[in-house]
Amino acid sequence: MSAELERFIAAAPLPQRLGLRxxxxxxxxxxxxxxxxxxxxxxxxxxSTLALGRYDDxxxxxALGWNAEQVVAAGRELRRSEGRP
Numbered sequence: 001m002s003a004e005l006e007r008f009i010a011a012a013p014l015p016q017r018l019g020l021r022x023x024x025x026x027x028x029x030x031x032x033x034x035x036x037x038x039x040x041x042x043x044x045x046x047x048s049t050l051a052l053g054r055y056d057d058x059x060x061x062x063a064l065g066w067n068a069e070q071v072v073a074a075g076r077e078l079r080r081s082e083g084r085p
Contacts, residue, residue, distance in 0.1 A: 005053030020049055 026032030027046040
């Protein structure tokens, strides 16, 4: 689990923190995945939470159409064109 995802989970209130940890533990095991498949909403929550941990990886972000450097450059260009600092 990434450090960013760990911080996200640690910031949650106790009941949600425990639930997220259980979901992620199940999602990391084949039998847990089979169990989660019986509960589509729980499976989606586990997959979504795992995906949150990967968004900080620049390669993953670019594959999803997100390029932080391009966003920053576009913002700077817009500010310059509008005469803002």
